[in-house]
Protein backbone atom coordinates (compact mmCIF):
# COMPACT_ATOMS: atom_id res chain seq x y z
CA UNK A 1 0.00 0.00 0.00
CA UNK A 2 1.35 3.42 -0.96
CA UNK A 3 1.66 5.86 1.99
CA UNK A 4 -0.68 8.84 1.65
CA UNK A 5 2.18 11.31 2.05
CA UNK A 6 3.61 10.22 -1.31
CA UNK A 7 1.23 12.56 -3.11
CA UNK A 8 1.46 15.46 -0.70
CA UNK A 9 3.29 18.61 -1.72
CA UNK A 10 6.40 19.14 0.39
CA UNK A 11 6.09 22.46 2.24
CA UNK A 12 8.89 24.40 3.91
CA UNK A 13 7.84 27.07 6.41
CA UNK A 14 9.90 30.19 7.14
CA UNK A 15 9.19 31.87 10.50
CA UNK A 16 10.88 34.41 12.75
CA UNK A 17 8.64 34.67 15.79
CA UNK A 18 5.66 33.18 17.55
CA UNK A 19 4.75 30.91 14.69
CA UNK A 20 1.04 30.75 15.46
CA UNK A 21 0.24 30.54 11.74
CA UNK A 22 2.85 27.80 11.37
CA UNK A 23 1.16 25.96 14.24
CA UNK A 24 -2.31 25.96 12.70
CA UNK A 25 -0.97 24.96 9.29
CA UNK A 26 1.00 22.11 10.91
CA UNK A 27 -2.13 20.99 12.73
CA UNK A 28 -4.36 21.06 9.64
CA UNK A 29 -1.69 19.35 7.55
CA UNK A 30 -2.07 16.33 9.83
CA UNK A 31 -5.39 15.57 8.13
CA UNK A 32 -4.99 12.72 5.65
CA UNK A 33 -6.74 14.71 2.92
CA UNK A 34 -4.68 17.90 3.35
CA UNK A 35 -2.72 18.23 0.08
CA UNK A 36 0.58 19.34 1.66
CA UNK A 37 2.90 18.27 4.45
CA UNK A 38 5.37 20.49 6.28
CA UNK A 39 8.77 18.84 5.95
CA UNK A 40 10.93 21.59 7.49
CA UNK A 41 10.81 24.82 9.48
CA UNK A 42 13.54 27.37 8.84
CA UNK A 43 13.89 30.00 11.53
CA UNK A 44 16.25 32.99 11.63
CA UNK A 45 15.83 33.81 15.35
CA UNK A 46 17.20 31.53 18.05
CA UNK A 47 14.53 32.54 20.58
CA UNK A 48 11.55 32.13 18.26
CA UNK A 49 8.62 30.22 19.73
CA UNK A 50 8.08 28.73 16.29
CA UNK A 51 11.00 26.40 17.01
CA UNK A 52 9.16 24.89 19.98
CA UNK A 53 6.12 24.40 17.81
CA UNK A 54 8.27 22.49 15.30
CA UNK A 55 9.44 20.18 18.07
CA UNK A 56 5.83 19.74 19.20
CA UNK A 57 4.76 18.64 15.73
CA UNK A 58 7.89 16.57 15.08
CA UNK A 59 8.94 18.77 12.18
CA UNK A 60 12.68 19.13 11.49
CA UNK A 61 13.88 22.68 12.06
CA UNK A 62 16.91 24.64 10.92
CA UNK A 63 18.12 27.73 12.72
CA UNK A 64 19.77 29.96 10.14
CA UNK A 65 20.48 33.22 11.95
CA UNK A 66 20.68 36.16 9.56
CA UNK A 67 23.18 37.92 11.81
CA UNK A 68 25.69 35.22 10.82
CA UNK A 69 25.59 36.46 7.23
CA UNK A 70 26.96 39.75 5.96
CA UNK A 71 24.65 39.89 2.95
CA UNK A 72 20.95 39.12 2.61
CA UNK A 73 21.66 37.05 -0.51
CA UNK A 74 24.09 34.83 1.39
CA UNK A 75 21.49 34.25 4.09
CA UNK A 76 18.92 33.36 1.45
CA UNK A 77 21.42 30.96 -0.15
CA UNK A 78 21.66 29.11 3.16
CA UNK A 79 17.87 29.10 3.48
CA UNK A 80 17.48 27.71 -0.05
CA UNK A 81 20.04 25.00 0.70
CA UNK A 82 18.08 23.92 3.79
CA UNK A 83 14.83 23.87 1.81
CA UNK A 84 16.34 21.95 -1.09
CA UNK A 85 17.93 19.46 1.28
CA UNK A 86 14.39 18.53 2.34
CA UNK A 87 13.16 18.60 -1.28
CA UNK A 88 10.73 21.41 -0.52
CA UNK A 89 8.34 22.23 -3.37
CA UNK A 90 6.32 25.08 -1.84
CA UNK A 91 7.59 27.73 0.61
CA UNK A 92 5.23 29.28 3.17
CA UNK A 93 6.30 32.44 4.96
CA UNK A 94 4.62 32.70 8.36
CA UNK A 95 5.87 35.79 10.14
CA UNK A 96 9.22 35.69 8.29
CA UNK A 97 10.69 39.09 9.04
CA UNK A 98 13.02 39.12 6.06
CA UNK A 99 12.56 40.59 2.59
CA UNK A 100 13.04 37.87 -0.04
CA UNK A 101 16.03 38.43 -2.30
CA UNK A 102 16.23 37.29 -5.94
CA UNK A 103 18.19 34.27 -4.66
CA UNK A 104 15.15 32.88 -2.86
CA UNK A 105 12.69 33.96 -5.53
CA UNK A 106 14.74 32.34 -8.31
CA UNK A 107 14.89 29.05 -6.42
CA UNK A 108 11.10 29.03 -5.88
CA UNK A 109 9.47 31.22 -8.56
CA UNK A 110 5.73 31.63 -7.85
CA UNK A 111 6.21 28.98 -5.17
CA UNK A 112 6.46 31.24 -2.12
CA UNK A 113 3.36 32.34 -0.20
CA UNK A 114 3.03 34.97 2.51
CA UNK A 115 0.36 36.30 4.84
CA UNK A 116 0.16 40.00 5.58
CA UNK A 117 -1.96 41.70 8.29
CA UNK A 118 -3.78 44.18 6.05
CA UNK A 119 -6.10 44.22 3.07
CA UNK A 120 -3.46 44.59 0.38
CA UNK A 121 -2.67 46.68 -1.56
CA UNK A 122 -3.26 48.94 1.45
CA UNK A 123 -0.61 49.17 4.16
CA UNK A 124 2.30 47.24 2.77
CA UNK A 125 5.48 46.66 4.70
CA UNK A 126 6.14 46.78 8.40
CA UNK A 127 3.66 47.98 11.04
CA UNK A 128 0.66 47.38 8.81
CA UNK A 129 -1.77 47.25 11.75
CA UNK A 130 -0.46 50.52 13.17
CA UNK A 131 -0.66 52.10 9.72
CA UNK A 132 -4.31 51.04 9.39
CA UNK A 133 -5.18 52.52 12.79
CA UNK A 134 -3.32 55.74 11.99
CA UNK A 135 -5.23 56.06 8.75
CA UNK A 136 -8.55 55.54 10.52
CA UNK A 137 -9.84 52.76 8.30
CA UNK A 138 -13.10 51.15 9.40
CA UNK A 139 -12.33 47.77 7.86
CA UNK A 140 -9.05 45.88 7.96
CA UNK A 141 -8.05 42.27 7.63
CA UNK A 142 -5.41 40.00 6.16
CA UNK A 143 -4.16 38.83 2.79
CA UNK A 144 -2.51 35.67 1.51
CA UNK A 145 -0.43 36.37 -1.58
CA UNK A 146 2.31 35.02 -3.78
CA UNK A 147 5.69 36.57 -2.99
CA UNK A 148 7.31 38.69 -5.67
CA UNK A 149 10.32 40.98 -5.50
CA UNK A 150 8.33 44.08 -4.52
CA UNK A 151 7.36 43.71 -0.87
CA UNK A 152 3.74 42.63 -0.34
CA UNK A 153 2.91 43.05 -4.01
CA UNK A 154 2.28 39.59 -5.49
CA UNK A 155 -0.98 38.13 -6.74
CA UNK A 156 -3.62 37.80 -4.04
CA UNK A 157 -4.90 34.32 -3.21
CA UNK A 158 -7.24 35.03 -0.29
CA UNK A 159 -8.41 37.84 1.98
CA UNK A 160 -10.56 38.22 5.07
CA UNK A 161 -12.03 41.49 6.30
CA UNK A 162 -12.92 42.53 9.84
CA UNK A 163 -14.34 45.74 11.33
CA UNK A 164 -12.04 48.17 13.12
CA UNK A 165 -13.60 49.46 16.35
CA UNK A 166 -13.05 52.94 17.80
CA UNK A 167 -11.45 51.47 20.93
CA UNK A 168 -9.06 49.21 18.98
CA UNK A 169 -5.37 49.23 19.80
CA UNK A 170 -2.63 47.61 17.75
CA UNK A 171 -2.81 44.61 20.07
CA UNK A 172 -6.58 44.15 19.95
CA UNK A 173 -6.78 44.62 16.19
CA UNK A 174 -3.79 42.34 15.59
CA UNK A 175 -5.42 39.63 17.72
CA UNK A 176 -8.66 39.74 15.74
CA UNK A 177 -6.77 39.78 12.44
CA UNK A 178 -4.83 36.71 13.55
CA UNK A 179 -8.03 34.77 14.14
CA UNK A 180 -8.79 35.32 10.46
CA UNK A 181 -5.21 34.53 9.43
CA UNK A 182 -5.44 31.17 11.13
CA UNK A 183 -8.67 30.47 9.26
CA UNK A 184 -7.66 31.54 5.74
CA UNK A 185 -3.96 30.65 5.50
CA UNK A 186 -4.21 26.85 5.71
CA UNK A 187 -7.19 26.96 3.33
CA UNK A 188 -5.42 29.21 0.83
CA UNK A 189 -2.33 26.99 0.79
CA UNK A 190 -4.47 23.92 0.18
CA UNK A 191 -6.40 25.68 -2.56
CA UNK A 192 -3.20 26.86 -4.26
CA UNK A 193 -1.90 23.30 -4.32
CA UNK A 194 -5.21 21.89 -5.56
CA UNK A 195 -5.34 24.52 -8.30
CA UNK A 196 -1.96 23.33 -9.52
CA UNK A 197 -0.11 26.38 -8.18
CA UNK A 198 -1.94 28.60 -10.67
CA UNK A 199 -3.61 31.94 -10.17
CA UNK A 200 -6.73 32.27 -12.30
CA UNK A 201 -6.91 36.03 -12.25
CA UNK A 202 -5.00 38.70 -10.43
CA UNK A 203 -7.13 41.61 -11.57
CA UNK A 204 -4.20 43.53 -12.96
CA UNK A 205 -2.82 43.94 -16.47
CA UNK A 206 0.66 43.68 -14.99
CA UNK A 207 -0.11 40.24 -13.57
CA UNK A 208 0.23 41.53 -10.03
CA UNK A 209 3.64 43.10 -10.39
CA UNK A 210 4.01 46.79 -9.61
CA UNK A 211 5.22 48.79 -12.61
CA UNK A 212 8.59 50.33 -11.75
CA UNK A 213 7.28 53.79 -12.53
CA UNK A 214 4.46 53.47 -10.00
CA UNK A 215 6.66 51.90 -7.37
CA UNK A 216 9.08 54.79 -7.50
CA UNK A 217 6.46 57.49 -6.95
Ligand code: GRF
Pocket residue numbers: 015017018019020021022094095096115116117142178181
Ligand atom coordinates in the same frame (compact mmCIF):
# COMPACT_ATOMS: atom_id res chain seq x y z
C1 GRF B 1 1.20 37.56 11.25
O1 GRF B 1 0.36 38.51 11.82
C2 GRF B 1 1.40 37.83 9.79
O2 GRF B 1 0.39 38.58 9.23
C3 GRF B 1 2.68 38.61 9.73
O3 GRF B 1 3.45 38.13 10.80
C4 GRF B 1 2.60 37.64 11.82
C5 GRF B 1 3.12 36.31 12.23
O4 GRF B 1 2.46 35.81 13.34
N1 GRF B 1 3.32 38.41 8.46
P1 GRF B 1 2.78 34.35 13.85
O5 GRF B 1 4.29 34.26 14.06
O6 GRF B 1 2.29 33.38 12.85
O7 GRF B 1 2.06 34.24 15.15
